[in-house]
Every structure is written in C-alpha cells, then in structure tokens.
Amino acid sequence: MSSPILKLVAQRIALGILLLLAVSALIFAGTQVLPGDVAQSILGQAATPAALANLRAELGLNDPAYIRYFRWLGGVVTGDLGTALSSGQDIATSIGSRLWNTLFLAFCAALVSVPLAILLGLLAVRYRNGWVDKLISGLALASTSFPEFFIGYLLVYFFAVKWQIFPGISTVYEGMPFLERLQAIALPATALTLVVLAQMMRMTRAAILNVMQSAYVETAELKGLSAFSIIRKHALPNAVAPIINVVMLNLAYLVVGVVVVEVIFVYPGMGQYLVDHVAKRDVPVVQAVGLIFAAVYITLNIVADVASIIANPRLRHPK
Amino acid sequence: MADKKAAGNRKAGPLLDIRNLRIEATAYPPGEPPQNIVIVHDVSLTLEKGKVLGLIGESGAGKSTIGLSSMGYGRGGVRITGGEVILNGRDILKGGKQGLRKLRGHEVCYVAQSAAAAFNPAHRLMDQVVEATLLHGRATRAEAEKRAIKLFKALSLPDPEHIGERFPHQVSGGQLQRVMTAMALCSEPDLIVFDEPTTALDVTTQIDVLAAIKVAIRETGVAALYITHDLAVVAQVSDEIMVLRHGRLVEWGGTRQIIKEPRQEYTNALVSVHEINHEEKKPGRTPFLSVQNVTAAYGGGHIKVLKNISVDIFPGQTLAVVGESGSGKSTLARAVTGLLPPQEGSVTFDGRPLANRLADRPKEDLRQLQMIYQMADVAMNPRQTVGSIIGRPLEFYFGLRGRERDARVAELLDKIEMGKGFADRYPAELSGGQKQRVCIARSLAAKPKLIICDEVTSALDPLVAHGILQLLLELQKEEQVAYLFITHDLATVKAIADSIAVMYRGEVVRYGPKSEVLTPPFDAYTDLLLSSVPEMEIGWLEKAIKGRRMESAGN
Structure with missing residues (x-):
C-alpha cells in the first residue's frame, strides 16, 4: 500500500474519532437539558432536601457540567459506562450480552440481505426494462414501503401462528445451541432483510446502469462478452463505491434501527434495552446506548469511506 | 476455425462485402412524436483480405455506424434494417446474437477514438488486452501474454515486458491508443475497425501512433476499415478511400485518385479545405x-x-x-x-x-x-x-x-x-x-x-x-x-x-x-511540431518520421 492511501485512511479515521467526540458531547448536553434530577429519581418523591443534597454531592452533581462530562467520558473510555438508576446494575455488564445479541441478529440479516440485494440488482440490470426488472423493483419497493412492524406482524401471523414453523417470540439465552438460536431469530432477521433489501438493490441497479453508459462497456461488448459477464466483470468493479456506501448505511440501520423489530419479537437486544430504559427515564443507560449506536454508525461509515478509497484504482496505484 | 477455413477455400469472395446497408434510428425531437430517421442509405462496399479502406466524412456522415455494422453492432439504439453484411462468406446479420458474439473480438476487432475511455479503469492493461483472445479460446493465457508483449514491442511501446501490469490511468493517451491496437491485434482477427484512432491525440503523438498502426497492419496482414475525418491522415494508411456524406456514398476510389483527382465537388471541398489567406498585420507600437x-x-x-x-x-x-x-x-x-x-x-x-x-x-x-x-x-x-x-x-x-x-x-x-x-x-x-x-x-x-x-x-x-x-x-x-x-x-x-x-x-x-x-531555421521543438502536421501526400508519413530530430513529449 502506498502513502497517499494510508494518508487518506488515517484522515478518515481521525475525522471519525473527532466526530464521535462531538456526538458524545451532544448526547451529554442533550441529557442535561432534559428536565428532572438524577438524585430525585433515585430517592423518589419522599426524599428530604438534606438527603437529596447529600446524594448530589456524592454523585458529583454539583460540579460544573464540563467536569461531569469529562468524568463520564473518562469512564466510557476505560469501559465504565456507569450504573443504571432503575436497577442499580453496572451498565457495561448488562449491555455486554445484549450488544452481542443485536450484532448477531444484524449479522445474520446482513448475511442474507447484502448478497441477495446485489444479485437482484445485477439481475435487474441484465434484464433492464423487462418484466424481471419490473418484478424485482416492484417487490423491493413494496417491501420497503410497508412499515417494519407491519411486516413483523405479518410474519408472526403466518409463520408462527398459522403454520407454526418459527417461534413468534425470539427468546435467546446464554449457552443456547447455535441452530436453535438461528431458528429463534429467523423471523426478526427476515423482517429486517425485507426492510433493507430494496434500497441496496435499487442503488446497485442505478450505480451499475450509470457505468453501463461507459465506453469500456462497449469495448467489452465488442469483444464478444456475454451480457452478464460484462455486468459482473466490467461494470460492477466500477460501481463498487456507491454500492458500498449504501450497504454500510443499511448495515448501520440493521444495528441501530432494530428497536421496533426487537420490541415486536421480544428479542433481548440493545433496542429493547433502550426502549425499556427510556420509559424508566434512566438517563445513564440512554446515554450509554446512544453513544454505542453513534459509534457503530460512525465506524461503519468510516469502513465505507475507506472501502471506496481502496476500490479506486487511481488511488490504489498512483502514477 | 472450421468455418473460417471453409471460407478461405472459397477464394472468390472478398473478406467483407456489405450490400445495400440501411441503418435507421428513432429520434425524439422535443415536443414532437418520435420519428424514424435513416442514418445510412443503402451503402455498399467490399474489402479484400489485408487491404485498408478509409471511410471519410464529417460528423453525421455515418462512418462509424458503417464501421460498426461489420461487427453487427448498432451504437445507441441504432438498428440495421436492411442489406447484408457478408464476412468470410456468410451474412453475419442472420447469425443471431450468439453468432455475433462469436465473431466480435475474434474475426473483427475494434479500436476506439478515445482509448482512455475505452479501457476499463478497474483492470490491468494485460488482462484487458488478452481478454478476447482467451474468451474465444484463441490461445492459452501464457501464449496470449507472450503475443501481447510481442505486439507491444512492434508498436514501440516503452517497457513492453511490464507495461501490461499497469492500469489505464498510469499510461499516456498516445500509449493507450497503441495498447488498444495491440488489444485488437492480439486475437489475430481478419479485420480491424479503427474508429478515429488518432483524432484525440496531439499532432506530435498522432504521427507515432499512425506509424505504429501502419507497421502493425503491414506485418500482420490484417484488413482494416480506417474511419477518420482527416483526409491527410487516411491518405497515409489506406489503399482505398470512401467519401461519405449524410449517410450516402459520395465517391469511392484509390487513395491517389481521391486526393489528387477528386471527381466529386464535395470531395474536392474536403481536399482543399484549409486554405484561408490571412495577411499578417505588423505589431503596433504599444501592446494593450x-x-x-x-x-x-x-x-x-x-x-x-x-x-x-x-x-x-x-x-x-x-x-x-x-x-x-x-x-x-x-x-x-x-x-x-x-x-x-x-x-x-x-x-x-x-x-x-x-x-x-x-x-x-x-x-x-x-x-x-x-x-x-x-x-x-x-x-x-x-x-x-x-x-x-x-x-x-x-x-x-x-x-x-x-x-x-x-x-x-x-x-x-x-x-x-x-x-x-x-x-x-x-x-x-x-x-x-x-x-x-x-x-x-x-x-x-x-x-x-x-x-x-x-x-x-x-x-x-x-x-x-x-x-x-x-x-x-x-x-x-x-x-x-x-x-x-x-x-x-x-x-x-x-x-x-x-x-x-x-x-x-x-x-x-x-x-x-x-x-x-x-x-527556418527552427528550434528542435518547432521543427517537430511543424513536421508532424499531416500533409495530403502519399508517403509523407515515412518521410516525416525519418526527418525527425526529437521525440514528442508523449502527453
């Protein structure tokens, strides 16, 4: 690898870290603006003013905001996300297994949806403006247009209630056999796949169609290549950058946007955890989950940027 | 291969015989219903093995369209609606899509105007040069690469052993044009369509590429359709010239006849186009x-x-x-x-x-x-x-x-x-x-x-x-x-x-x-520049190459 690429990649990563810092400040500021008082929430309405003052001093709530921010940030960097107000449990420990669950669900959904979307995109280009293209585009649009909770309930109704193939409630626990775990998440993964499929497929189609106008596609055609090998060998490599970008955005959505799907299927992931604690006004948990979501989002976008840089032969092989 | 041999046995027929070719397209003028327009009006031509025919005319004359019809290809929705294109003794328009795919890159190859755009930026040059050869099973990869390197040498490309490892953006425009010619020659076709291969180049580079193409045509014995709007250029490489205008044949004859004794008024206008008499004004006293x-x-x-x-x-x-x-x-x-x-x-x-x-x-x-x-x-x-x-x-x-x-x-x-x-x-x-x-x-x-x-x-x-x-x-x-x-x-x-x-x-x-x-006397560069301007003179190219004092910058 040559130096211009390294430099660009380093720039992107540095920018990402800076962005994450800014987001952390925003999250902290946002939760500060919210009405209510942590000491009050812990001790309840009946607390005496003296007890409240003591607890505030103990929690360091009397310090100026920026000191509390850096204290919180310092904790985050060392892996200490604080304690949940509602349960008094360490947030990092309770998030641990849930984050893993969410990532597993997202990973499975991605494993199905990304290759499927790209393949459908390629097929749509190959048979563009024909019935195959229209069918693929139409179905993909329809599946995106349905809200995810609607898709979720449809899946539950048919696969869990009527035909009883998959469980309607995705209970997973530690030490669960892998295949059972897969079966448990089949429905939420399907729902997620249907939601993200269309955008990736349509972007693949558009990006490749754009490249199909190029002179080098004509060159390939005049070499006698078949339509599908032209698309695969000559168009796809040049359409990679926009496709990666939209894929990464959708992967980020798979991790961050699962809230509704997790709640429908009662899946013990990050989304459900977040919803529970928003209801309980548990500010430290909301902060921690918000920060993790932001980190996932920013990381995936950095990966997309870096992948697009590496996909560009002009940057990979400078003159 | 079998059908090619069979065609070879029938010695009587020419390599390419286009008869009454009619090409149409649909135009969509703003605010009007779509219209059918005829781009090529019943043009016929024949080309013998190993000969070069120059197709010349202004833009819209149908040169490229006719050239591409020899591969059964219509650019941008253009349709071949009439006539026959007989290549090696068979009408390729009747062979279906499969038949066309088999002949493209095998019997007929194409060299585009802008090689810089015609090469895929994502692949190394060598992979693209041998692609058609491998696709049609003309050689193994090792053989094809050896042949490509030989062609790079013949086309006097720098560092022929390794230039194939480069990506298109790492090579200059003039060099890319020569690599594209090597790509066309690699699968040993019977016919190459050169579509304005030097038009996008500087005069000083054009002369190198032109010379390389001429040598390659002579050494491999391939036939060629050479499409350009520049009569002086086409006069250097072709045996015969066909003048086209608005999709119709104007004049077709030997190179010498066309440039020396044009019979049609339009050809005459093309031959004598450059002459404007402009009297030089002496510089004034103070520049503004x-x-x-x-x-x-x-x-x-x-x-x-x-x-x-x-x-x-x-x-x-x-x-x-x-x-x-x-x-x-x-x-x-x-x-x-x-x-x-x-x-x-x-x-x-x-x-x-x-x-x-x-x-x-x-x-x-x-x-x-x-x-x-x-x-x-x-x-x-x-x-x-x-x-x-x-x-x-x-x-x-x-x-x-x-x-x-x-x-x-x-x-x-x-x-x-x-x-x-x-x-x-x-x-x-x-x-x-x-x-x-x-x-x-x-x-x-x-x-x-x-x-x-x-x-x-x-x-x-x-x-x-x-x-x-x-x-x-x-x-x-x-x-x-x-x-x-x-x-x-x-x-x-x-x-x-x-x-x-x-x-x-x-x-x-x-x-x-x-x-x-x-x-005169000129400095070396001005001399190079002046001597590189093609002249409508048979044999100018060889003379100009011999008389050169310096190489072009090759941009």
Whole structure:
C-alpha cells in the first residue's frame, strides 16, 4: 500500500474519532437539558432536601457540567459506562450480552440481505426494462414501503401462528445451541432483510446502469462478452463505491434501527434495552446506548469511506 | 476455425462485402412524436483480405455506424434494417446474437477514438488486452501474454515486458491508443475497425501512433476499415478511400485518385479545405495587453505549469498560442483571466496592471476580456434560449432590457450569420457550428477588447471550422477585437495568426510575428511540431518520421 492511501485512511479515521467526540458531547448536553434530577429519581418523591443534597454531592452533581462530562467520558473510555438508576446494575455488564445479541441478529440479516440485494440488482440490470426488472423493483419497493412492524406482524401471523414453523417470540439465552438460536431469530432477521433489501438493490441497479453508459462497456461488448459477464466483470468493479456506501448505511440501520423489530419479537437486544430504559427515564443507560449506536454508525461509515478509497484504482496505484 | 477455413477455400469472395446497408434510428425531437430517421442509405462496399479502406466524412456522415455494422453492432439504439453484411462468406446479420458474439473480438476487432475511455479503469492493461483472445479460446493465457508483449514491442511501446501490469490511468493517451491496437491485434482477427484512432491525440503523438498502426497492419496482414475525418491522415494508411456524406456514398476510389483527382465537388471541398489567406498585420507600437514574466502553478504551488512567460497582444490582432496538450496553453488563458492567479509576474492591460485574482477585478475589466471554449455545448445553459444566452452579458454589463436588448441580440445574431428566428431556440436544437457561433455572439455582446479562444475549432468538422475561422477574421476587421487564440492545430494558426507563441512544457520556446516564427531555421521543438502536421501526400508519413530530430513529449 502506498502513502497517499494510508494518508487518506488515517484522515478518515481521525475525522471519525473527532466526530464521535462531538456526538458524545451532544448526547451529554442533550441529557442535561432534559428536565428532572438524577438524585430525585433515585430517592423518589419522599426524599428530604438534606438527603437529596447529600446524594448530589456524592454523585458529583454539583460540579460544573464540563467536569461531569469529562468524568463520564473518562469512564466510557476505560469501559465504565456507569450504573443504571432503575436497577442499580453496572451498565457495561448488562449491555455486554445484549450488544452481542443485536450484532448477531444484524449479522445474520446482513448475511442474507447484502448478497441477495446485489444479485437482484445485477439481475435487474441484465434484464433492464423487462418484466424481471419490473418484478424485482416492484417487490423491493413494496417491501420497503410497508412499515417494519407491519411486516413483523405479518410474519408472526403466518409463520408462527398459522403454520407454526418459527417461534413468534425470539427468546435467546446464554449457552443456547447455535441452530436453535438461528431458528429463534429467523423471523426478526427476515423482517429486517425485507426492510433493507430494496434500497441496496435499487442503488446497485442505478450505480451499475450509470457505468453501463461507459465506453469500456462497449469495448467489452465488442469483444464478444456475454451480457452478464460484462455486468459482473466490467461494470460492477466500477460501481463498487456507491454500492458500498449504501450497504454500510443499511448495515448501520440493521444495528441501530432494530428497536421496533426487537420490541415486536421480544428479542433481548440493545433496542429493547433502550426502549425499556427510556420509559424508566434512566438517563445513564440512554446515554450509554446512544453513544454505542453513534459509534457503530460512525465506524461503519468510516469502513465505507475507506472501502471506496481502496476500490479506486487511481488511488490504489498512483502514477 | 472450421468455418473460417471453409471460407478461405472459397477464394472468390472478398473478406467483407456489405450490400445495400440501411441503418435507421428513432429520434425524439422535443415536443414532437418520435420519428424514424435513416442514418445510412443503402451503402455498399467490399474489402479484400489485408487491404485498408478509409471511410471519410464529417460528423453525421455515418462512418462509424458503417464501421460498426461489420461487427453487427448498432451504437445507441441504432438498428440495421436492411442489406447484408457478408464476412468470410456468410451474412453475419442472420447469425443471431450468439453468432455475433462469436465473431466480435475474434474475426473483427475494434479500436476506439478515445482509448482512455475505452479501457476499463478497474483492470490491468494485460488482462484487458488478452481478454478476447482467451474468451474465444484463441490461445492459452501464457501464449496470449507472450503475443501481447510481442505486439507491444512492434508498436514501440516503452517497457513492453511490464507495461501490461499497469492500469489505464498510469499510461499516456498516445500509449493507450497503441495498447488498444495491440488489444485488437492480439486475437489475430481478419479485420480491424479503427474508429478515429488518432483524432484525440496531439499532432506530435498522432504521427507515432499512425506509424505504429501502419507497421502493425503491414506485418500482420490484417484488413482494416480506417474511419477518420482527416483526409491527410487516411491518405497515409489506406489503399482505398470512401467519401461519405449524410449517410450516402459520395465517391469511392484509390487513395491517389481521391486526393489528387477528386471527381466529386464535395470531395474536392474536403481536399482543399484549409486554405484561408490571412495577411499578417505588423505589431503596433504599444501592446494593450502584456503578460510579463508570469509563473503559475497548480497543487498549492507545487506543479509549475507556466514558467516565466512573457507575451504581448496588440489591438485588433491575433496572438496564436500553439503547443501539445499539457504544454500550458490553457493555463496561460486562466492566468490572464485571473482564474488562476499567477505566483509571479503580472498582466498589464491598457498600461495599468490587472488584479491577479478574478475576484479583485472590477466589472469593467471583466467586460474587456471574454472567452470562447472548445466545447460549445457545455459552455451554454441547455435550459436557456439563444436569446437569453446572448442577452445575458447585455443585461449584466450594459443594463439593457426589454426591446433594446432584443434589438441588440438580433444585431448580434446577424453578425454571426444566423437569422433572428434563432433567438427562441434552445442549444440542443443547434448544430455544433451554430453553437460555437452563439458562443462567439455572447462574447461579442460584451464589446470586449480581447477574446480568448480556447481550441474553439478543435471539436468541429473541417468545413465548419473553416466557416468559424472566417467569421472570426471578419469580426476582427469590423470590431477591432484582438484574439488570444489557443490551438494545437498548425493549419488554423497559419490561417488566423498575426504573431505566434510556441509553448513546450510550460515555456515559450519561440515567439514573434507569424512570418518569422514559420521561417527556418527552427528550434528542435518547432521543427517537430511543424513536421508532424499531416500533409495530403502519399508517403509523407515515412518521410516525416525519418526527418525527425526529437521525440514528442508523449502527453
């Protein structure tokens, strides 16, 4: 690898870290603006003013905001996300297994949806403006247009209630056999796949169609290549950058946007955890989950940027 | 292979026999129902094995369309609706898609005008060069690569052993054009279609590529259709020439007959197109625009593209700036207009220094310097009518509105020899030459002292370009406007210039009145430039190559 690429990649990563810092400040500021008082929430309405003052001093709530921010940030960097107000449990420990669950669900959904979307995109280009293209585009649009909770309930109704193939409630626990775990998440993964499929497929189609106008596609055609090998060998490599970008955005959505799907299927992931604690006004948990979501989002976008840089032969092989 | 041998046994037939070829397309004029238009009207041609036929004509003559029909290919929705294309004894139009795929890249190969666009930027050159050979099972990978390297050598590419490992963007335009020729030759086809293979190149590079192509054709014995609009170029490589116009055959004959004794009036016009007699004006006493010791650079001052340039422009005269691409011609224009503020040196106008930066110049200075560009169609807003395009500088500089403005627009349209009716048209409804005329009118509307013309005739057909040059000369007489005329075409320079600056790698290597610059003894570069301009003379190419004193910069 040559130096211009390294430099660009380093720039992107540095920018990402800076962005994450800014987001952390925003999250902290946002939760500060919210009405209510942590000491009050812990001790309840009946607390005496003296007890409240003591607890505030103990929690360091009397310090100026920026000191509390850096204290919180310092904790985050060392892996200490604080304690949940509602349960008094360490947030990092309770998030641990849930984050893993969410990532597993997202990973499975991605494993199905990304290759499927790209393949459908390629097929749509190959048979563009024909019935195959229209069918693929139409179905993909329809599946995106349905809200995810609607898709979720449809899946539950048919696969869990009527035909009883998959469980309607995705209970997973530690030490669960892998295949059972897969079966448990089949429905939420399907729902997620249907939601993200269309955008990736349509972007693949558009990006490749754009490249199909190029002179080098004509060159390939005049070499006698078949339509599908032209698309695969000559168009796809040049359409990679926009496709990666939209894929990464959708992967980020798979991790961050699962809230509704997790709640429908009662899946013990990050989304459900977040919803529970928003209801309980548990500010430290909301902060921690918000920060993790932001980190996932920013990381995936950095990966997309870096992948697009590496996909560009002009940057990979400078003159 | 079997069918090819069978065809070879039937010795009587030519390699390619096109009979009554008719090609149509559907046009979608704005606001009207789609129309069927005929692009090629029943053209017939034959080509023997190992011979070269030049197809010549202006844009829209149907040259490329006919060339591509030999591969059964219609570019951009064009349909072959009649006639036969008989290749190696069989009608390829009857072979279906499978049959066409088998012959493309195997029996017939294609060399495009812009190799830079025709190579896939994502793959190494070697993979692309041998792709067709492997696809059609003509050789194993190792054999094909060996053959490719041999061809790279024959086409005198630098470092033939390793150039295939490079990506297209790592190789210059002239070299890419030769690699593309190697790509076409690699699968040992019977016929190659060369579609303007040197048009996008500098004259100094064109001559190398032309020589390489000629040698390759001779050594491999391949037949070729050579498509170009430049008769002087085609005269160097072809055995026969076919002149086309508006999709019809005008004249078809041996190369010598076409260029020496043309029988048709149109051919005659093509042969004698370049002659404009322009009497050189002696430089006046005081230049009104003076570029003094200008140095300019891109990339934050790291890449110096102009080195210590000094030239003068006199009122009502033309300074032509010539040189190959990358020599800094257009950058000089950018420095003069303030688009690229010079690092050192200054530009004086009417005896006072002009602000370096465009943003620091008052409106009056902006009005005095106008520009016309090479690509007229992208220099105009496609959603504005000709009237509002020409009217814009009238409003902006002089505050003309309403009827007053329209009257002036009509006057300007008259000056560029276009009628009043054009005011309501959109650029898409104009031809290339008309578009460039509108751009000229727009720059004239500001009543400038100097118009910078950046390759304004390069994208036009010779006859149309001729008309534009004559118009510019007439306007100069009437309006006393000066031109800074940037071009790589020496014929144009001879036609229009009063003084000439020859640029090479960011420096002015020769500068003075036209008659002095074009009189020997020359410096090495000017000599190369002058000797590289194709002449309509059989055998010119060999003579020119022999007489060269230096290599081109190869940009």
